Amino acid sequence: ATMVAAGIFIVARLLPLFIVIPSIMYFISLIGIITVLLGATLALAQKDIKRGLAYSTMSQLGYMMLALGMGSYRSALFHLITHAYSKALLFLGSGSIIHSMETIVGxxxxxxxxxxxxxxxxxxxxxxxxTFLLGTLSLCGIPPLACFWSKDEILNDSCLYSMIFSIIAWSTAGLTAFYMFRIYLLTFEGHLSVHFQNYVGKQKVPFYSISLWGKGASKRINKNFRLLTMNNNESSSFLKKKTYTI
Incomplete structure (x- = not known):
């Protein structure tokens, strides 16, 4: 998350040079509004929780770039900070979810x-x-959470800058709430998927196979790593004496 925000920081530092050339400022805002819409639409179609959050980050970085292109330096950096806290909370939550899922599916x-x-x-x-719900509400711009104040400034500035950009920015704000609550509801609400029956309790695998590689990798381990799958009837190949013909 730090590396992807580096581009925003560089543009913000060089903004005093860009602001004297209106065509460059318009190009920056155009790139920002395209990124806003593209990231949000891609996040809608993701099944992977980390990819969904990654495309969400892409969309929010577009808001920051849009703000820089409009000359709203403080709004861009304000949203950079508030988004960092909210998205850090969401990624920590997704890590906890993935770790919990690994105990079930390997x-x-x-x-x-x-x-x-x-x-x-x-x-x-x-x-x-x-905690995940708190981060979701903040990213959706629900008051009085942090992202509400920063995103509201960007949306208000877009109304003064361009009507087309304003419509896209406001519409994408609604998409943000949609895909974030989609991630939340698919993860926490409802019932555990019946597909887990395909992964739990159908085959016996060694403990190291579950902890390191997962249940689905036991066959690959048996095939490729003979030293890891030794039992009482087998010994490692490098301990056997072999004769070679000259």
Missing amino acids: YSPYKSQNMVLMGGLTKHVPITKN
């Missing part, structure tokens, strides 16, 4: 991060649920 990023396989996690991780 180590598999496709399964443990897939929101389609989640649901009903409120009773399992109630503290994570509350």
Whole structure:
């Protein structure tokens, strides 16, 4: 999250040079409004919880770039700080969710991060649920949380800058609430997906296979790492004496 925000920081530092050339400022605001809309629409279609949050970050960085292009230096940096706190809370919550899912489906990023396989996690991780909801409400711009104040300034400035940009920015603010609550509801509400029956309790695998590689990787471990799957009837290949013909 720090690296993706570096571009915003660089543009903000160089803004005194850009502000004297109106065409560059308009180009910056155009890139920002395209990023706002593109990031929000991509976040709507994600099944991976981390990808959904990543595209959400992309959209919010677009708001900051839009503010810089409009000359709203303070609004851009204000939203940079408030978004950093809110998104850090959301990513910490997603890490807790993924860690909890790995105890059920094993180590598999496709399964443990897939929101389609989640649901009903409120009773399992109630503290994570509350903190994730707080970050979601803040990112959606619900007062009196932090992102409301910063995003409200950017939206108001967009009304004075361009009517087209203002319509896109306000519409994307609604999309932000939609995809963030989509992530929240798919993860915490409802019931645990029935697809977990395909992953739990159907095969016996070694403990190290579950803890390091996940249940689905046991066959690959047996095939590729013979030293890890030794039992009483087998020994490692490098301990055996072999004869070679010359």
